[in-house]
Amino acid sequence: MTDRTTLSHLDLETPEKPFLDANELVINMGPQHPATHGVLRVILRLDGEKVLGLECVIGYLHRGVEKIGEHRTYTMFNPYVDRMDYVAAVSNGLGYCETVEKLLHVEAPPRAQHVRVILTELNRLASHQLWLGTHALDIGAITPLFYTFRDREEILKIFEKYCGARLTTHAFRIGGLQYETYAGFEQEVKNFLTFLKPKIDEYEELLTTNRIWVERTKDVGRISAADCIGLGVTGPVLRASGVKWDLRKAQPYACYKNFDFEIPIGENGDTYDRYLVRMAEMRQSVRIIEQAVDALPEGPIMAKVPKVMKPAAGEVYHSIEAPKGELGYFIVSDGSTQPYRVRVRPPSFVNLQALDIMCRGQLVGDVIAVIGTLDIVLGEVDR
Amino acid sequence: MVAKLKRMYGSGVEPLTYTGQNYMIVDRSLIPEILQVLRNEEQFDYCVDITAVHYPQREKQFDLVWVLYSFARNERIRVKTLIADGATVESSVPIWPTANWLEREVFDMFGIRFDGHPDMKRILLPEEWKGHPLRKDYGILQQDNEWVQINLGIESGQ
Numbered sequence: 237m238t239d240r241t242t243l244s245h246l247d248l249e250t251p252e253k254p255f256l257d258a259n260e261l262v263i264n265m266g267p268q269h270p271a272t273h274g275v276l277r278v279i280l281r282l283d284g285e286k287v288l289g290l291e292c293v294i295g296y297l298h299r300g301v302e303k304i305g306e307h308r309t310y311t312m313f314n315p316y317v318d319r320m321d322y323v324a325a326v327s328n329g330l331g332y333c334e335t336v337e338k339l340l341h342v343e344a345p346p347r348a349q350h351v352r353v354i355l356t357e358l359n360r361l362a363s364h365q366l367w368l369g370t371h372a373l374d375i376g377a378i379t380p381l382f383y384t385f386r387d388r389e390e391i392l393k394i395f396e397k398y399c400g401a402r403l404t405t406h407a408f409r410i411g412g413l414q415y416e417t418y419a420g421f422e423q424e425v426k427n428f429l430t431f432l433k434p435k436i437d438e439y440e441e442l443l444t445t446n447r448i449w450v451e452r453t454k455d456v457g458r459i460s461a462a463d464c465i466g467l468g469v470t471g472p473v474l475r476a477s478g479v480k481w482d483l484r485k486a487q488p489y490a491c492y493k494n495f496d497f498e499i500p501i502g503e504n505g506d507t508y509d510r511y512l513v514r515m516a517e518m519r520q521s522v523r524i525i526e527q528a529v530d531a532l533p534e535g536p537i538m539a540k541v542p543k544v545m546k547p548a549a550g551e552v553y554h555s556i557e558a559p560k561g562e563l564g565y566f567i568v569s570d571g572s573t574q575p576y577r578v579r580v581r582p583p584s585f586v587n588l589q590a591l592d593i594m595c596r597g598q599l600v601g602d603v604i605a606v607i608g609t610l611d612i613v614l615g616e617v618d619r
Numbered sequence: 620m621v622a623k624l625k626r627m628y629g630s631g632v633e634p635l636t637y638t639g640q641n642y643m644i645v646d647r648s649l650i651p652e653i654l655q656v657l658r659n660e661e662q663f664d665y666c667v668d669i670t671a672v673h674y675p676q677r678e679k680q681f682d683l684v685w686v687l688y689s690f691a692r693n694e695r696i697r698v699k700t701l702i703a704d705g706a707t708v709e710s711s712v713p714i715w716p717t718a719n720w721l722e723r724e725v726f727d728m729f730g731i732r733f734d735g736h737p738d739m740k741r742i743l744l745p746e747e748w749k750g751h752p753l754r755k756d757y758g759i760l761q762q763d764n765e766w767v768q769i770n771l772g773i774e775s776g777q
Contacts, residue, residue, distance in 0.1 A: 295743035300759075302728075303752055307759050338638055465664050465690065468717030479690070486693055550637045553686050553697060555667070566686065568672055577753075581668040581686070589720045618743060 260288065267296050271374045271604045274614025278591075280603065287595045287603060292588055297618035305578030310336050310410060310545045313578065318404040320580065321616040323366050326359035326395075327558040329408045334489055335554040335565040336410045337539075339547035347535045348412035349491040353528045354425060355398070355407055356490070357521040361432070362391045363559035363611075364514050364521075368439060371511075371608035375452050380442055387435050390428050397424075411541035422529050429522050436518055443511070453507035457594040457606035460505060467593070468586045471561025473610060476513045477505030483557035490556075495527045507609040514611075546573055560584050560611055580619060584612040620661055624653065642697035650700050651709040654685065658714045663687040663696065666715035669722055671729045675755045680704045681731060685711070702731070710736040728753035745770070 260283055267277040275296035281288045301320060305313045317332045318325035330352055337343060344352065369384035392402040397418055399407045407413070443449045459469070461477040474481060482499045484492040500516030502509030549571040555564030561583030568577040587610050594606050621634040621643065631646035632653070645653050657663040667686040674680055679701040688695050702708060710733035711718040722733045723742040730751035732739060740746060749763045764776025 295741075295745070298743045300752060303757075303759055341638070466716045468666055468715065468721075481690060487695075551642075552638055552640060553668075553695070562667065564668060564686070566668065566670060566684070577672045579668070579670040581670075585720065585724075586717060589717065 265603070267293070272607060272614075273370060273612060274617075276588075276607070276612070276614055276617070278603070278607075280600065282600065285599045285601075287598050287600060290592050290595055290603070292591060294585075294588070294614070294617050297614050299619065301619040302578050302580060305575055307574065309573045310547070310575060313575070314408075314410065315404070315406045317580070318406055319615060320582065320619055321363075321558065321560065321563075321584065321613045322403055323613055324359050324363040324559045325404050326355050326407050327363075327556065327563060329406060330356050330490065331554065331556040331558070331563050331565050333408045333410050334556065335552055335567050336545070336547070338552045338554055339550065339567060339569050340410070340541060340545065342411055342539045342541055344412040344490075344539055345536045346491065346533045348408075348537045348539075350528050350532045351413055351417060351537070352408060353490050353492065353495070354525050354532075355395070355405075357525045357528070358391050358394060358425070358428075360521050360559045361518055362388050364518050365391075367514065367559075367608075367611045368511075371605075371611070372443065372449075374604045374608045375449070377443065377446070377449060380439060383435070383439060383442070387432060390431065394421075394424060394428065397421075409538070410545065412536070412538035414538075416537055422532060425525060425529050429526060433519075433522060436515065436522075440515055444515075450508060452602075452605060453511060453609075455504070456507045456598060456602045457609055458504060458506045459590060459594050463590070463593060464505070467590045469561070469590050471557070471559070471583055471587065471611075472510055472513045472517060473561070473587055473590070475499065476502035476510040478503055483555060483562060487555075489554070491528075492524075494531065495524050497523050507605050510609045544573060546571060555581065558583055560613070560616070561587055582616045582619060584610075584614075584616040585619075588612050588617055624656070627656075628653070640695070640697070642699055644699050644701070647700045647702050647706070647708065650698075651711075653698065654711050654714055657687060657696070657698070661689065662691040663689045664715075665690060666711065666717050666721070667695070669711070669718055669725055671725050671731055671753075673729060673753065673755045677701075678703065681729060683708060683725070683731065704730075707732045707734050709734050712736055727751070730754070 263280050265278040266272045267275040277293040279291045301316055304316055317328040320328055365384040365388040369381035372380035395405050396402045399405050459477055461479050464474045464477045478501055480499050480501050485499055497520045500513050502513050547569040549569055551568040553566045555562050563583055564581030566579035567575050570576040595603050624632050628649055631649045633644045635642055665688040667688050670684050672682040681702050683700050683702055685698040722736055725731050727741040727743055728751055748766055750757055767773050767776045
């Protein structure tokens with residue numbers, strides 16, 4: 237099962253010893269396939285049921301977000317970033333706003349920073365819930381989907397009440413927030429956390445010791461820490477391979493340094509460990525939100541930013557820990573109202589590159605499990 | 620570290636800082652060597668991103684940028700080089716395997732080729748597409764009309 241090749245064998249042309257004396261079979265999976273979480277096409281090279289290698293064909297959702305950025309003002313481009321990772325739109329917005337704030341040399345006021353952390357962590361919960369539901373569904377467990385979507389709804393309700401949108405929220409503005417929190421916001425978030433905590437236990441009860449789940453995920457899609465680093469894989473996938481690295485701790489942004497939380501890590505770097513890491517991360521997010529709500533300061537929600545934003549010429553790279561991994565923005569300003577270049581460093585795109593090495597030597601059915609465990613969003617892969 | 624590189628390579632390396640972020644402009648001919656040194660001796664083991672910026676009015680039209688991170692030092696650095704249109708750069712896939720897709724994207728969007736890349740082809744756009752969209756001379760509404768007509772059957776090509 238663990239017949240995996242080294243990094244030097246990334247291309248598909250590499251000759252490999254056949255597992256059985258049979259002809260090699262090339263089959264196509266996708267682009268319209270329920271388990272690829274979007275329009276992803278995978279060309280599989282098989283020997284019987286064993287995967288010899290695979291190639292991803294992407295770009296079906298390419299909308300040219302980076303090009304659009306060059307033709308919009310800094311403010312106008314803000315809603316576009318929500319459409320990349322559409323299940324974690326708040327994180328995208330946070331990364332973008334903070335990068336432009338760096339270019340403008342402004343910092344959001346403390347109250348805005350706290351609200352940002354609360355909403356971003358709520359979004360991380362929502363993203364992980366969506367991941368858990370769909371990943372379990374792919375593997376054949378239908379119930380978790382109903383549980384997680386039922387509970388995710390409560391988060392979306394908070395978003396809707398706060399900014400009017402459920403998915404593509406455009407919750408933040410450059411320099412802070414547009415809207416003050418609504419009356420009863422703190423209480424509602426607290427109530428939600430009290431509601432959610434036993435629900436996370438419930439998800440775990442369904443899966444963690446479930447024999448079918450364990451058999452389908454243990455030792456499937458293993459990746460070592462060295463391979464993760466070499467391939468630039470970040471987020472829960474990297475942490476499940478045993479690397480204790482989280483940008484919220486390593487290079488704290490917003491006001492994460494005020495809060496006390498752990499970085500959960502795994503040992504084996506297999507699908508089961510990635511599941512455990514994400515479950516533990518949800519509990520940590522709950523902890524962060526609790527602290528942020530309690531510490532929510534009074535004060536302004538918007539820094540002093542000019543109506544017409546013209547950052548001084550220069551370039552800045554800033555990244556945040558999105559639910560999927562390191563989400564970076566590299567913005568070049570030429571001193572005008574529009575960015576000269578916006579580059580998005582998407583975690584899903586870079587993580588997807590590891591699919592080949594993770595699937596080699598596995599069975600066809602495991603490819604589905606590995607795509608699910610990578611937690612990709614094709615809107616972000618293709619941009 | 621930067622002082623050491625400066626001593627080793629002289630005027631080929633120019634270290635700079637903007638808003639607290641370090642980057643250096645490196646001569647194109649020194650790129651393979653400096654990336655290797657950063658990876659092996661300075662522990663920049665994680666290649667975060669490779670991208671480019673197009674300045675059509677310059678003689679050397681492209682900025683090519685590597686964003687690197689070191690887990691051991693918890694430090695980021697950007698390496699930048701200026702290259703002319705049509706010039707190529709040594710691929711960094713042997714140094715960081717993650718460069719594979721990142722370099723393909725740079726090629727797709729800007730038309731910059733990387734020498735020694737194992738699979739130098741487009742990644743987001745179709746293989747037969749003409750033009751590189753993130754160049755400044757490529758209009759925002761521009762498309763490869765011929766490709767659209769043939770493959771999507773849309774008469775106007777838009």
